[in-house]
Amino acid sequence: MPTKENEKYDLVEGALAHCWIKETNPQNAYAKAEFFVSKSDWKITKVEEYPIEVNESNFLGKDLRTENYLKAKSDGLSIAYVGWSRDGKTTTGPFQLKQSFEFPISEYIDNQKKLSQRGRCLHYENGHRCNEIIKAHSIQKNQSLSAIAQNGHVYKISSEIGSLKKNKGRLTYKKYGVNKVSTFLGFCKKHDNELFEPIDNDLLKPTDQQVLLYSYRSLCRELFVSENALELTKNQLEKGITQEAIKNMLSGYVTGKSFGLENLKRHKSCYDKSLLNKSYSNIKYVIFQSSQKPVIAFSGLFYPDFDFLGRELQNLGDQTQDLQLITFCSTPMKNGWAYLFAWHKTSSKVCVDFMRSLATMIYNNKSSLSDHLFRLAMTNCENLAISPKWWEKLNKDIKEKIADRATSMADIFAVTEQSYLMEGLEGISDWEFENVITNMD
Ligand SMILES: [Zn+2]
Incomplete structure (x- = not known):
C-alpha cells in the first residue's frame, strides 16, 4: 500500500x-x-x-x-x-519511483567531520591538564606503518562517500599519506608519549605491559570512533527524519551501537584499572611471529561471535549479557613482525575458546594458518593499511575479492554467516609463522 x-x-x-x-x-x-x-x-x-x-x-x-x-x-x-x-x-x-525523502548526505558528512575533529584524552588519568590533544596513531607508526609505506603512502579503505557511490556500494582501497591513516584525536600529547613509550620506541619483546598497551590502544581508538558514530546518528535522528524506513533503520543502529559502546566502556574500565595498578599480567595473549617483511599493518578488535570452526561463542544480539572482547594488531619484532591477539582476563572464557578453535582447525584440517589470519584481518578490521608495493602487484580479481570481503563486513543488511571465519581469501597472503608465544593457560 x-x-x-x-x-x-x-x-x-x-x-x-x-x-x-x-x-x-x-x-x-x-x-x-x-x-x-x-x-x-x-x-x-x-x-x-x-x-x-x-x-x-x-x-x-x-x-x-x-x-x-x-x-x-x-x-x-x-x-x-x-x-x-x-x-x-x-x-x-x-x-519506478522517486522517494519523498532524500537523506541529507552533505550535512551528515559535515557533522561527521566536526565530530572526528573534536579531541578528547582517553587516558585513565585524564583531567584538566590534558590540554594539547594530538593526532595519535592507533597502528604502531615507527616500524609498523613506516615498514610497509612507499614514499610515505599506504593503501586503506577509501573513506569518501563519492567513491562508494561511484562503485555501487562496493568499498575500494585508495592511497593515503601515512599521517592520514589510523590517527585519531584520542590522547593528549603528554599522556600519549608517556603511556605508549614502551611500544612506540621499542620492538615487541613481548612483555605483558607492551601487550596490554597495544590492546589498550586498539580499544581506545574503537571507543573514540564508536562514540562519534553513535552521536552522529543520534543527531541526525533528532533533526527529524520523516521517512519511517530510514528512521527505523537508524534507530536500530543506535540501539545496537549503544549496546556495543556500553560494553567497550566496561572493558576500558578493566584495562584502566590494570594499568593504574600496574597489574600487567591481567592481559592474555597469543603471538604469531614471522620473519618476513610485513605487507599490512592493522589494529582492531571485535566481539567474537563465531569461532574458526563455525561454532557460536556468544550471541551479540542478546543485550542481557555482557560481551567479551578480543583485540588484534600487527607489531614490529626484532626479526620481522608479529600478529598479536590479546584480551583482558575478564574475557578469557570466550577468547580462549576462540584461540583453541584456530589451533583445532589448523591441526585437524591441515588448513593454512596464514589464510585464517589474513581472512580475519581483512574481514574484521577497517583500521588497516596495505603496502603499495604488495597491493599494486595483486591481480584485479584478487583485489576485488578483498574489497568484497570488506564490503560485506560493512553491510548493515548482511547477517553474519556462522562460517565466515572458515573460508575465503585463500592463498593470497603467503605468510609464514615460525613461532607462537603465549601466556594463555
Ligand atoms: Zn591526557
Whole structure:
C-alpha cells in the first residue's frame, strides 16, 4: 500500500514490487528488498514470494525482466512496481519511483567531520591538564606503518562517500599519506608519549605491559570512533527524519551501537584499572611471529561471535549479557613482525575458546594458518593499511575479492554467516609463522 508520502498515492491503491537483488544469501536479499521498498514510501502488507536464486536465462525473451536483472547485476538492486488504481479499473506499471525523502548526505558528512575533529584524552588519568590533544596513531607508526609505506603512502579503505557511490556500494582501497591513516584525536600529547613509550620506541619483546598497551590502544581508538558514530546518528535522528524506513533503520543502529559502546566502556574500565595498578599480567595473549617483511599493518578488535570452526561463542544480539572482547594488531619484532591477539582476563572464557578453535582447525584440517589470519584481518578490521608495493602487484580479481570481503563486513543488511571465519581469501597472503608465544593457560 502506498503511504501518504508516496507520489502515486492519489492514483494507486496498491502495487506489487518485483525486486532483483544481488546478494549471496536469501536473508540478506530479503532484508535489502524490504528496506528499499519501504524507503520508496510503501507499506508492505504481504510477501508473495521469498527470494529465489535466478540467472539471466530465467528471463529469456522477457526484455523488461532481463533489463532489471542486468541493472541489479551492475547496481546491486532493481525494483519495478506494478500497481492497480483506486477505482479498480486499470493497472499501471511497471514503474519506478522517486522517494519523498532524500537523506541529507552533505550535512551528515559535515557533522561527521566536526565530530572526528573534536579531541578528547582517553587516558585513565585524564583531567584538566590534558590540554594539547594530538593526532595519535592507533597502528604502531615507527616500524609498523613506516615498514610497509612507499614514499610515505599506504593503501586503506577509501573513506569518501563519492567513491562508494561511484562503485555501487562496493568499498575500494585508495592511497593515503601515512599521517592520514589510523590517527585519531584520542590522547593528549603528554599522556600519549608517556603511556605508549614502551611500544612506540621499542620492538615487541613481548612483555605483558607492551601487550596490554597495544590492546589498550586498539580499544581506545574503537571507543573514540564508536562514540562519534553513535552521536552522529543520534543527531541526525533528532533533526527529524520523516521517512519511517530510514528512521527505523537508524534507530536500530543506535540501539545496537549503544549496546556495543556500553560494553567497550566496561572493558576500558578493566584495562584502566590494570594499568593504574600496574597489574600487567591481567592481559592474555597469543603471538604469531614471522620473519618476513610485513605487507599490512592493522589494529582492531571485535566481539567474537563465531569461532574458526563455525561454532557460536556468544550471541551479540542478546543485550542481557555482557560481551567479551578480543583485540588484534600487527607489531614490529626484532626479526620481522608479529600478529598479536590479546584480551583482558575478564574475557578469557570466550577468547580462549576462540584461540583453541584456530589451533583445532589448523591441526585437524591441515588448513593454512596464514589464510585464517589474513581472512580475519581483512574481514574484521577497517583500521588497516596495505603496502603499495604488495597491493599494486595483486591481480584485479584478487583485489576485488578483498574489497568484497570488506564490503560485506560493512553491510548493515548482511547477517553474519556462522562460517565466515572458515573460508575465503585463500592463498593470497603467503605468510609464514615460525613461532607462537603465549601466556594463555
Ligand atoms: Zn591526557
